[in-house]
Structures are given as structure tokens and as C-alpha cells.
Amino acid sequence: MAKNISVDVAVIGAGTAGLVAVSEIIKVTQNFVLIQDGPMGTTCARVGCMPSKALIQTAADFHRRGVLEKKGILGTEGLRLDGAAVMRHVRNLRDHFTNGMVAKTTRYGERLIQGHARFAGIGRLEVAGRCIEAKTIIIANGSRPALRPEWAALGGRVLTSDTLFEIETLPKSLAVLGMGVIGVEIGQAMAHLGVRVVGSARSGRIAGLSDPAVTKAAAEALEHDLELWSGHAADLAAEGGRLVVSAGPNRREVEAALVSSGRVPNIDNLGLEQLGIPLDERGMPHYDPATLQVEGLPLFIAGDTNGREPILHEAWDDGRVAGYNAVRTAAPARFKRRAGLHITFSEPNIVTAGTRFKDLEPGTFVTGRCDFDDGRALIHDQNQGLLHLYADVETGRLLGVEMCAPDGEHLGHLLAWAIQRDMSVFDTLKMPFYHPVIEEGLRDALKQAAARVRKKPHFPEMAFCENE
Amino acid sequence: MAKNISVDVAVIGAGTAGLVAVSEIIKVTQNFVLIQDGPMGTTCARVGCMPSKALIQTAADFHRRGVLEKKGILGTEGLRLDGAAVMRHVRNLRDHFTNGMVAKTTRYGERLIQGHARFAGIGRLEVAGRCIEAKTIIIANGSRPALRPEWAALGGRVLTSDTLFEIETLPKSLAVLGMGVIGVEIGQAMAHLGVRVVGSARSGRIAGLSDPAVTKAAAEALEHDLELWSGHAADLAAEGGRLVVSAGPNRREVEAALVSSGRVPNIDNLGLEQLGIPLDERGMPHYDPATLQVEGLPLFIAGDTNGREPILHEAWDDGRVAGYNAVRTAAPARFKRRAGLHITFSEPNIVTAGTRFKDLEPGTFVTGRCDFDDGRALIHDQNQGLLHLYADVETGRLLGVEMCAPDGEHLGHLLAWAIQRDMSVFDTLKMPFYHPVIEEGLRDALKQAAARVRKKPHFPEMAFCENE
Numbered sequence: 001m002a003k004n005i006s007v008d009v010a011v012i013g014a015g016t017a018g019l020v021a022v023s024e025i026i027k028v029t030q031n032f033v034l035i036q037d038g039p040m041g042t043t044c045a046r047v048g049c050m051p052s053k054a055l056i057q058t059a060a061d062f063h064r065r066g067v068l069e070k071k072g073i074l075g076t077e078g079l080r081l082d083g084a085a086v087m088r089h090v091r092n093l094r095d096h097f098t099n100g101m102v103a104k105t106t107r108y109g110e111r112l113i114q115g116h117a118r119f120a121g122i123g124r125l126e127v128a129g130r131c132i133e134a135k136t137i138i139i140a141n142g143s144r145p146a147l148r149p150e151w152a153a154l155g156g157r158v159l160t161s162d163t164l165f166e167i168e169t170l171p172k173s174l175a176v177l178g179m180g181v182i183g184v185e186i187g188q189a190m191a192h193l194g195v196r197v198v199g200s201a202r203s204g205r206i207a208g209l210s211d212p213a214v215t216k217a218a219a220e221a222l223e224h225d226l227e228l229w230s231g232h233a234a235d236l237a238a239e240g241g242r243l244v245v246s247a248g249p250n251r252r253e254v255e256a257a258l259v260s261s262g263r264v265p266n267i268d269n270l271g272l273e274q275l276g277i278p279l280d281e282r283g284m285p286h287y288d289p290a291t292l293q294v295e296g297l298p299l300f301i302a303g304d305t306n307g308r309e310p311i312l313h314e315a316w317d318d319g320r321v322a323g324y325n326a327v328r329t330a331a332p333a334r335f336k337r338r339a340g341l342h343i344t345f346s347e348p349n350i351v352t353a354g355t356r357f358k359d360l361e362p363g364t365f366v367t368g369r370c371d372f373d374d375g376r377a378l379i380h381d382q383n384q385g386l387l388h389l390y391a392d393v394e395t396g397r398l399l400g401v402e403m404c405a406p407d408g409e410h411l412g413h414l415l416a417w418a419i420q421r422d423m424s425v426f427d428t429l430k431m432p433f434y435h436p437v438i439e440e441g442l443r444d445a446l447k448q449a450a451a452r453v454r455k456k457p458h459f460p461e462m463a464f465c466e467n468e
Numbered sequence: 469m470a471k472n473i474s475v476d477v478a479v480i481g482a483g484t485a486g487l488v489a490v491s492e493i494i495k496v497t498q499n500f501v502l503i504q505d506g507p508m509g510t511t512c513a514r515v516g517c518m519p520s521k522a523l524i525q526t527a528a529d530f531h532r533r534g535v536l537e538k539k540g541i542l543g544t545e546g547l548r549l550d551g552a553a554v555m556r557h558v559r560n561l562r563d564h565f566t567n568g569m570v571a572k573t574t575r576y577g578e579r580l581i582q583g584h585a586r587f588a589g590i591g592r593l594e595v596a597g598r599c600i601e602a603k604t605i606i607i608a609n610g611s612r613p614a615l616r617p618e619w620a621a622l623g624g625r626v627l628t629s630d631t632l633f634e635i636e637t638l639p640k641s642l643a644v645l646g647m648g649v650i651g652v653e654i655g656q657a658m659a660h661l662g663v664r665v666v667g668s669a670r671s672g673r674i675a676g677l678s679d680p681a682v683t684k685a686a687a688e689a690l691e692h693d694l695e696l697w698s699g700h701a702a703d704l705a706a707e708g709g710r711l712v713v714s715a716g717p718n719r720r721e722v723e724a725a726l727v728s729s730g731r732v733p734n735i736d737n738l739g740l741e742q743l744g745i746p747l748d749e750r751g752m753p754h755y756d757p758a759t760l761q762v763e764g765l766p767l768f769i770a771g772d773t774n775g776r777e778p779i780l781h782e783a784w785d786d787g788r789v790a791g792y793n794a795v796r797t798a799a800p801a802r803f804k805r806r807a808g809l810h811i812t813f814s815e816p817n818i819v820t821a822g823t824r825f826k827d828l829e830p831g832t833f834v835t836g837r838c839d840f841d842d843g844r845a846l847i848h849d850q851n852q853g854l855l856h857l858y859a860d861v862e863t864g865r866l867l868g869v870e871m872c873a874p875d876g877e878h879l880g881h882l883l884a885w886a887i888q889r890d891m892s893v894f895d896t897l898k899m900p901f902y903h904p905v906i907e908e909g910l911r912d913a914l915k916q917a918a919a920r921v922r923k924k925p926h927f928p929e930m931a932f933c934e935n936e
Contacts, residue, residue, distance in 0.1 A: 049904050053847050058539040061532065071526040072553030078546035085540030093847060290933060312903035320929055334933040338900040353900075379521050379561060410878035413907050414885065417899045421889060431885045432806040432821075435780035436517050439881050461788055465758060465802040 003130050007031050009326045010125055010134035012117045012270070013141030014105045015042045016312055017303025020319025021138050021326065022108065028327040033134075035127050037116040040105045041098035043142055043304065044312045051094040051165045052182070056189045056345050058086055063192035063225075063347075067381040081193060083170035090165055117141075118271040122297060136298040136326040139270065140319065143263040143304035151236050157243055157256045158236060161186075164258060170195055171255040175245035177234045178261030179206050179222075181344045186258055188225050188346050197226035198254070200234035200247045202261075207344040210358035211402040217371075217386035218350050218404040227252075265305045275299075282307070290334040292322045298329050311342065339420035340400075341412055348372075348385040349408030353416035354400030357390065365390045365399055368425070368449030370441040372406055377438060382406035389415065389425075389445050396424040396453040407438040414439065425450040430463045471598050475499050477794045478593055478602035480585045480738070481609030482573045483510045484780055485771025488787025489606050489794065490576065496795035501602075503595055505584040508573045509566035511610055511772065512780045519562040519633045520653055524813050526554055527660035531693075531815075535849040549661060551638035558633055585609075586739040590765060604766040604794045607738065608787065611731040611772035619704050625711055625724045626704060629654075632726060638663055639723040643713035644694075645702045646729030647674050649812045652690065654726055656814050659693035666695040666722070668702035668715045670729075675812040678826035679870040685839075685854035686818050686872040695720075733773045743767075750775070758802035760790045766797050779810065807888035808868075809880055816840075816853040817876030821884035822868030825858065833858045833867055836893070836917030838909040840874055845906060850874035857883065857893075857913050864892040864921040875906040882907065893918040898931045 008029040011018045014036035025032050044050060065076040105112060115128030125132040145160035152158065159167070161182055172195065176187035179201035191197040199222065206222070209215045222228055232248030242253050268283045277285050277297065285294045285301070289308060292300045302318035304310040317337065325332035344350035370387045377383040387403035401415045418428050425446045433443045450460050476497040479486045482504035493500050512518060533544040573580060583596030593600040613628035620626065627635070629650055640663065644655035647669035659665040667690070674690070677683045690696055700716030710721050736751045745753050745765065753762045753769070757776060760768045770786035772778040785805065793800035812818035838855045845851040855871035869883045886896050893914045901911045918928050 044903065050847070053844065053904055057847050058541065061536055061539060062541050064529065064532070068529055068547075071529060071557045072550045072555075073526065073530050073547060074550055074553075075543075075546040075548050078543040079536075080542050082540045082542055085542075087540075089539045096846075313901055316903075317930060324927070336931040336933045338898065338930075341900040341902055343902045343905075376521065378564075379518070379525050407878065409902065409905055410875065410881075410907075413878075413900070413902070413905070414882055417882065417885070417896075420899055421891070421895075423889070427889075428885075430806065431888055432809040432881070433781055434809055434811045434877065434881070435512065435784075436521055437811075437877055437881070439878075459792070462785060462806075463804040465804045 004133075005033070005130070006133040007033050008134070009136045009138065010035060010117075010132050011138045011140060012125070013139070013303065013305070014040055014112065015140060015142045015303060016044055016315040017305075017319035017322065018138065018140035019101070019104055020316050021140060021302060021323030024320055024323025025327055033111055033113050033132060034105070034108055035113045035115065035117045035125070036105065037114070037141065041101045045097040045101045046094065047161050047165060049312055050097040051090050052161075052185050052189075053345060054090045054093040055086075055165075056185060058089065059189035059192035060347060062194075081170070083193075084168055086193065087165070087167060087169060094165060116269075119274045120271070122275055122299070136300070136329055138300045138302055138322045138326055139267070139305055140302040140322065141266045141270070141305055143265045143310060145259065146262045146264050147259050151257075151259060154236060154238055154243065159256055159258045161258075161260065167256075172196065173254045173256070174198075175234070175236070175252065175254040175257040176200065177236070177245070177257060177259050178202070179228070180260060180262070181207050181342075183258070183260035184222065184344050184346050184350065186260065188222060191225035192347075198229065198245065198250075198252050199226050200229040200232070200245070202231070202233045202247070204230045207346070207350040208342055208352060209350060209402050209404070210356045211388050214357075214386050214388050214402045214404055217384075221348055221384055221404055222346070263304065263310060265307045267301075267305055291325055291332040292318060293325060293329075293332050300326055313338075313341075339416045341416040343409045343412055345409065348382060348404050348406045349412070350404050351408040351412035352400070352402045353412050354398065354419035355390070356400060357388070357402055360390055360399060364393055366393050366449050366452035368445035368447070368452075370405075370445040372438070372441045375440060376436040377406045377441065379436070380406065387411070387441065387445050389442075389449055391425045391449045391453060393452070394454050396426050396450060396455070398423055398425060398428065405438070405441070411438065411442050414442065425453065426457055426460050429460055472601075473501070473598070474601040475501050476602070477604045477606065478503060478585075478600050479606045479608060480593070481607070481771065481773070482508055482580065483608060483610045483771060484512055484783040485773075485787035485790065486606070486608035487569070487572055488784050489608060489770060489791030492788055492791025493795055501579055501581050501600060502573070502576055503581045503583065503585045503593070504573065505582070505609065509569045513565040513569045514562065515629050515633060517780055518565040519558050520629075520650070520657075521813060522558045522561040523554075523633075524653060524657045526557065527657035528815060530662075531660035549638070551661075552636060554661065555633070555635060555637060562633060584737070587742045588739070590743055590767070604768070604797055606768045606770055606790045606794055607735070607773055608770040608790065609734045609738070609773055611733045611778060613727065614730045614732050615727050619725075619727060622704060622706055622711065627724055627726045629726075629728065635724075640664060641720075641722045641724070642666075643702070643704070643720065643722040643725040644668065645704070645713070645725060645727050646670070647696070648728060648730070649675050649810075651726070651728035652812050652814050652818065654728065656690060656693050660815075665693070666697060666713065666718075666720050668697045668700070668713070670699070670701045670715070672698045675814065675818040676810055676820060677818060677870050677872070678824045679856050682825075682854050682856050682870045682872055685852075689816055689852055689872055690814070731772065731778060733775045735773055759793055759800040760786060761793060761800050768794055781806075807884045809884040811877045811880055813877065816850060816872050816874045817880070818872050819876040819880035820868070820870045821880050822866065822887035823858070824868060825856070825870055828858055828867060832861055834861050834917050834920035836913035836915065836920070838873075838913040840906070840909045843908060844904040845874045845909065847904070848874065855879070855909065855913050857910075857917055859893045859917045859921060861920070862922050864894050864918060864923070866891055866893060866896065873906070873909070879906065879910050882910065893921065894925055894928050897928055
């Protein structure tokens with residue numbers, strides 16, 4: 001390809017959002033470039049969703065030994081881990097998923113350009129000494145773990161999700177700084193694998209929950225596995241060659257630390273200041289979340305870079321929106337987003353769907369609860385957790401849910417779909433619930449909420465033929 | 469209570485349907501009796517859903533050892549079963565659930581009458597020498613496993629679900645006659661527990677599936693665990709003191725046999741012939757499925773006894789319908805039933821929802837498929853199965869699904885709800901799917917079906933703001 005080229009669309013970043021954007025763009029034009037800086041294969045496949053799920057699965061399988069003896073399964077005391085093999089298996093699966101994504105990237109041949117992109121002006125990029133003129137540009141170059149330089153200086157024993165899956169074997173002890181989704185998932189998985197884990201949640205919030213009772217249930221569940229420090233900023237230091245984590249009055253020597261206290265959008269190294277447009281304190285231009293367009297410019301921001309919802313299915317949709325609109329800049333379409341759904345793959349799962357508790361107006365909603373203490377959850381030895389669902393006090397319309405629940409990932413889908421379809425607690429109670437299933441716990445919560453709604457139908461349990 | 473009594477409602481059978489019926493009746497009248505013959509505690513809790521799930525959970529936990537070594541979990545060769553402890557654990561859980569149901573039964577005090585009920589006429593019952601006059605009667609006395617007398621004569625080694633959970637320890641080998649829900653669940657669980665199992669499916673149908681491709685996938689999954697004989701009627705015989713199962717050219721000596729070839733409604737021992745009303749060949753009077761009323765009489769038939777859908781949540785609804793109408797006989801309400809949902813808790817789960825394949829008109833529907841060979845299913849080592857979903861060829865409206873799928877119980881709920889809400893494949897594709905989840909396999913099938921529907925929206929992947 002020529003040194004200086006002119007294209008319809010340039011996409012910065014061959015991650016999830018960028019690849020999906022390209023799949024939309026090529027429905028209209030083949031004259032595009034996809035620019036990738038660093039390793040190919042998406043955050044999700046390389047260092048995110050996939051290797052974490054592989055580690056969690058092994059951890060859950062090993063942890064399960066604790067409930068087997070009472071069932072008549074003997075010999076569990078002989079089960080042991082080969083830490084190096086555990087990490088090799090995680091990397092093998094990771095490589096399987098990453099290779100799939102790399103193949104989806106390299107198929108674009110010379111339209112794929114490797115190097116770091118910088119803006120030289122509106123519609124102009126410089127990449128590895130080449131100049132690219134583009135009618136439209138999509139910024140989709142992801143995010144990176146936040147890591148304070150003084151912690152980075154402590155060396156390889158201070159990990160982030162970028163380096164975690166490269167460790168040769170399991171550490172004996174681990175500090176987890178930040179109990180968001182990544183901290184909770186990895187912290188608990190490491191604990192299940194026999195690593196002594198201490199987790200620090202500065203704000204006391206856990207995995208994005210905002211309901212105090214559900215947060216408490218999640219904390220209690222985590223405390224079966226690890227030590228949880230809450231309410232103090234954590235710090236790392238080397239003391240006589242040893243790594244020490246501290247937070248308020250707490251202090252612990254650890255073999256390694258995982259810093260999981262947020263991610264930084266890769267927006268700060270693109271030369272956006274060359275565009276002469278207003279940038280916020282993070283260096284982010286203002287964009288319309290319904291079109292992903294930067295106001296007045298042929299420029300879109302998609303995926304983790306835009307800082308909106310750094311989760312895969314939202315990045316995927318961002319790619320669709322930006323790709324669709326990048327080839328229709330005359331009249332970009334406004335897209336309606338899906339109902340919110342956030343899942344932390346801990347045990348029990350931590351899930352929110354729809355509106356979070358903290359965003360509800362007190363007095364406008366009723367709550368239904370279930371604590372999963374019996375039935376199928378008991379049979380599966382997963383009888384712990386708490387689900388709170390919120391419904392409109394007048395009509396019973398489902399508003400949202402926060403939960404720490406067995407099979408919460410599945411309950412979350414059911415509820416997110418019901419919320420997006422504007423269903424009420426009464427509508428959902430007319431749906432089938434098999435027996436014995438975890439969904440019956442959800443039904444208990446729906447019934448409880450239904451009983452508290454002001455306007456109730458005559459017989460909420462079933463539908464009459466004449467009424468629908 | 470007096471020898472001869474007169475009540476508003478008499479309920480025959482304190483199982484699920486009977487107990488739920490009483491819970492509706494007491495909202496209107498306290499003048500009722502509940503008549504129970506034999507052990508209390510419901511089919512579900514005593515010999516059905518609950519002990520089978522307990523056995524399946526232990527079996528799944530033991531079977532799981534086969535995938536652990538590659539993950540770095542060593543020492544699995546030392547795992548072994550204490551068969552007696554396995555069965556004790558199952559019975560302990562069973563007793564926990566049964567005791568809960570017994571407590572719900574005995575709380576009715578002297579309104580609970582123990583003994584066998586027989587009709588002496590319309591509105592008249594005889595129970596243990598007492599005569600009961602009832603304005604309305606609900607028959608809800610369940611069903612029993614079908615067992616040919618010549619097989620019963622072979623003694624305790626010929627089991628049904630009524631006797632299975634009482635065995636002291638696991639047999640070395642087991643023949644399973646009938647691969648419906650019970651045969652598949654118990655047969656596979658026993659195989660996972662190390663029992664050598666042969667299963668005979670006379671018709672070739674498995675767990676209620678009707679789609680040939682899904683049936684084949686289910687058979688292949690089962691054949692990892694047990695030997696499956698298909699297409700021949702099976703027989704049992706004692707040969708020189710040994711138990712032998714045969715079917716067509718197949719023949720095998722086994723230590724025990726489970727007869728799971730259907731259930732017989734307990735309708736044949738009530739003296740219904742005293743009522744002078746027409747009975748069908750099973751001895752069943754004609755009843756209206758929307759009201760559960762026997763035509764023209766103050767008589768209702770609910771739960772397994774009516775032979776409609778012998779599964780718990782349907783029995784529960786039957787109890788509601790019959791109980792609601794038993795105290796409103798002047799104008800019984802017609803109830804709309806929930807979308808069909810049938811789950812077999814095998815590995816993978818076997819599930820049908822909505823309309824079955826065999827009941828669809830060829831040419832009127834499109835099919836979408838997923839075989840769960842990658843993604844989360846691969847991480848969980850559950851990457852086998854097949855899902856076929858059916859949608860209206862013109863509009864894309866979801867009609868039904870048959871599947872043999874990991875986490876099929878949860879996919880089944882999601883789809884049954886979507887079907888009951890008249891959603892199309894395009895509607896469902898606008899819902900959130902998290903990553904990485906088994907639900908993404910469902911999305912693949914939805915996309916495939918969507919591509920085959922005649923009338924497609926412009927951009928099926930997402931919703932535009934102006935369109936909804």
C-alpha cells in the first residue's frame with residue numbers, strides 16, 4: 001500500500017469495537033483501513049473475559065471438593081493443584097480464543113496497518129511514518145489498567161489483568177487492590193485455588209452493586225474465601241525486599257498484588273489536541289451516546305475508549321453503531337441501547353440489570369427479595385445470596401434488580417429481557433417456572449414485590465382466557 | 469370429626485395439586501376436607517423431582533473428575549464412591565423436602581382425613597368407613613409408575629421411581645426400561661456414578677424430543693455414558709436366579725432394573741363408575757382443560773390424575789384452577805395456561821418449549837441451530853449438544869424450541885417466556901446477551917433463523933430510537 005493513502009473510513013483499534021465496526025463498514029465500502037497498535041486479539045480474548053472465565057472454571061472445580069464428602073464422594077483430601085499446569089491450561093484456552101480473533105483481524109490483509117496512530121488534523125492520521133486521509137475516523141483503541149507509576153516500579157510481582165495470565169505458577173498469597181468486577185472475579189478464583197487472598201475495597205462497593213443489603217450479602221459470600229478490607233485506600237510498598245499491602249489499620253505481607261482499581265481509556269495518546277475541539281478533563285471530546293459521533297465532526301468514539309460501558313456486548317454494539325454511522329455521516333442514525341446487564345462471574349454471581357438501586361427515587365418503587373436458602377440451590381450446595389428486585393409502586397412495572405445469586409447470570413438475562421420488554425411483576429408471574437429451578441427463587445421475589453404494588457389484578461397467579 | 473360429614477369441598481389427594489387447591493379453597497370457605505391415601509409428602513418431594521435432582525447432582529459432581537486433570541487438578545484417580553453414603557445423602561435431602569410438604573399437609577388438623585376415597589354417588593364419598601357429602605369434589609390423587617405384574621413378580625431388584633431411592637447401595641449394573649424423562653435422568657446419573665447402564669428406548673424417542681436431529685444429538689450425548697438400545701420393546705426375565713433384560717437382538721444380565729415406561733393416573737380405583745357418566749378407555753371422565761371441570765358436574769380433576777401434563781408446575785396450576793373454580797361452580801373461570809416448558813435434567817439438559825417440532829406444519833417455519841462447540845461451553849467442558857429453534861417463516865415469530873444443550877434449563881425459561889410474550893426472532897435479537905455466556909449460542913440460532921425469515925427489518929441487530 002502507498003505511503004500516503006486516502007480512504008473512506010479509518011478505524012483506530014482492531015479490538016472488539018473496531019472489528020465489528022469494520023464488519024459494518026464493508027457492507028458499504030471496501031476503501032477503509034484498520035489500524036492496530038500492539039498485540040492483536042481483543043482485550044476480551046487476550047486479557048479479559050475469556051482467560052478470566054477459564055481461571056474461574058478451574059477454581060470452581062477445585063473448590064467444589066469441599067462439598068463432596070457429605071455426598072458420598074471420598075478421596076477429596078488427595079486432590080491437589082499443579083499451579084503451573086493451571087496457568088498453562090488457562091493460556092491454552094486463551095490462545096484458542098485469541099487465535100480466532102487474530103484470524104478475524106489479519107484477513108483484512110494490507111487494509112490492516114500496524115502502528116500507533118496520531119491525529120495530524122481533522123480527517124488526517126499519521127501511522128508509522130505514513131499519512132492517512134480519511135473521510136471518517138473511528139476511535140476504538142480500548143483502555144488499559146490504571147497503574148500508579150510507584151506501584152509499577154515494584155516490578156513483576158505487581159500484576160494487572162494485562163500481566164496476570166502470564167504468571168508461571170500460582171503465588172502463595174495475593175493482595176487485590178480494588179473489588180470491582182475484575183478484583184472480585186480474580187480474587188475469589190485465586191482464593192478457591194488455595195492462594196491466601198486479601199482484597200481491598202476502598203469505597204466499600206463490590207462489583208458495581210449499589211444496594212446496601214445486596215452488597216452486604218456479596219461481602220459475606222466473598223469473606224468465606226478471602227479477607228476483605230473495606231473503606232480505606234490501599235497502598236503497596238517494598239519493605240526489605242518484601243511486598244507489603246496496607247489500607248488504614250490493615251497491613252499484610254504478600255507474594256504478589258493484583259491492581260484492579262479501574263481502567264484508563266486509551267484516549268490520551270492520540271494527539272486529539274491537534275483537532276482544536278473541546279476536551280474534558282480526561283482528554284475526551286464530547287460525543288452523542290446515541291450516534292457515537294463527536295459533535296459536528298466526521299469522528300466517532302466506540303468501545304472501551306469512550307468510557308461509557310467497558311463490557312464486551314456494549315463494545316460490540318458500539319462498533320455496530322459507529323460502523324453503521326461512519327458510512328452514513330450525512331444523517332447518522334440514533335440507536336436505542338439494550339437494557340443494562342452487568343455480570344460478575346463470582347460464586348454466587350453478582351448481577352445488576354435495568355436501573356440500579358442508587359438511581360431509583362425513594363418512594364416510587366417496591367422491593368421483592370429472595371435469599372436462595374432452599375430448593376435447587378440447597379441441592380447444589382449453592383444456597384447463599386440475596387436478590388432484590390425493584391418494581392414501580394403503582395403499576396408493578398419491573399425497573400431493575402441487584403443480586404448476588406446462584407446462576408445469577410441466567411436470572412440476569414431473564415430479568416433484563418423482561419425489563420427491556422416493559423413487563424410488570426404480574427406479567428412475569430404468568431410465565432412458566434419449571435421445578436426445581438433457581439428461577440423459582442426469582443418468582444418468590446416477584447410475588448413479594450407484587451403483593452406490595454398498589455394496583456393489583458384480581459388473581460395475579462395465572463391468566464384468565466378472556467383477559468388477554 | 470363426626471362419622472358422616474357434609475362439606476363445601478372435598479379434595480381427594482394431598483399432593484401438589486390437592487394442597488394448592490386447598491390453599492385457594494380456604495380463601496372462600498373453611499368447610500372442606502383433604503383426603504390422603506398412603507404416605508404424605510407429594511410425588512415431587514418423595515419420589516420425583518427432588519430426590520432425582522439430589523442423585524443427579526452427586527452424579528454430576530463425581531463425573532466431573534474426568535475433566536479435571538487437564539486443568540491442573542491432580543489426584544482424581546483417588547476419588548471413589550461410598551454407594552451407601554450416596555443414597556443416604558439423597559434420602560437426607562429427600563426427607564428435608566418431604567418434611568416440609570408433610571408439615572403443609574398436617575396443619576389442616578382434623579380436616580385432613582387419611583384413607584382411600586371411593587365415590588358412592590355424585591357428591592358422595594366413602595373414606596375409611598365414613599360418609600362424606602360434598603357440594604364439590606376435586607380428584608387430585610396423582611399417578612403411579614406403570615409396572616407389568618410379571619416384572620413386579622421378579623422382586624426388589626426390579627425398581628420404579630417409587631422404590632429406587634430406597635436402595636441401600638448402588639447396583640453394579642442397571643437396565644433402564646423407557647428413556648423418557650425419568651429413564652434419561654436416572655439412567656445417566658447412575659452411569660455417572662459408575663453403574664454399568666443399558667437403556668432401552670422402544671420408540672427411539674428420548675425425553676419427549678420430537679426433532680430427529682436433536683434426538684440424535686441427545687442419543688449421542690447419552691451414549692458417552694451408557695449403552696442405548698433403540699427400536700425394540702424390552703423385556704425382563706429371571707434366568708437361573710439372574711435378572712436378564714432383552715430387547716430385539718440385545719440381551720444383557722443386570723443386577724437391577726428401573727422400569728420407567730410411563731405412569732398410570734390413579735383414576736381407576738375411585739369407583740367413578742358409580743357416577744353413571746361416560747368414561748374413556750382409561751376410565752377418565754371428560755373434563756374441560758380450561759376449567760378442569762367434568763362436564764355438567766360439581767367435579768374437578770387436577771394434577772397428574774388428569775393425565776394432561778404430569779409435571780410439577782402444571783400440577784400446581786391445576787390445583788389453582790380447580791381450587792378457584794371449586795368454590796365458584798356457578799360460573800367457573802376459564803384459565804389460559806402458560807407456554808409449554810419441559811426440562812430433563814440430564815447432561816446436557818434436554819428441553820422443549822412452546823410448540824414441538826412434530827406439531828409444526830412443514831413449510832410454515834424456519835429453523836435456527838447452535839451446537840455449542842465453543843465459547844463458554846468449551847471453557848466449562850460442556851461443549852456438546854444441539855439446539856433447534858423454530859420461527860414463523862413470514863414474520864419470524866418464535867414458535868418453539870427443542871434442545872439438548874448445556875444450561876438448557878435456563879435457555880428454556882428465556883425462550884418459553886419469549887414465546888409466551890409473542891416475541892419474534894428480531895425482538896429477541898434486540899435483547900442484551902452478556903459475554904461469555906451460553907445464551908450467546910441461543911443468539912447464534914436466533915440470527916440463523918432471522919436470516920431465513922421472509923420479511924426482515926432493515927437492520928435486525930439493534931433498535932433505532934425512532935422505531936420503538
